[in-house]
Amino acid sequence: MKNKDNISALSDQELIEKIKEEKAGLNKMTLNHAISPVEKPSVIRVNRRNIARMLTVLNKRNKASK
Secondary structure, eight states, X not given: OOOHHHHHHSOHHHHHHXXXXXXXXXXXXXXXXXXXXXXXXXXXXXHHHHHHHHHHHHXXXXXXXX
């Protein structure tokens, strides 16, 4: 999910599922990186930032609905 428009186009349920998938992937990646270094460590940072973007969109929607 590179583009903010792609994130905002998702429904709330799809966004929650995508966040869960990305978090699971990040956990797996960080564990693998602890055992043996990942070829591109910047992928971990990008993944973490994408999760933060999705959480930000979700939080904005929750605050707007209240």
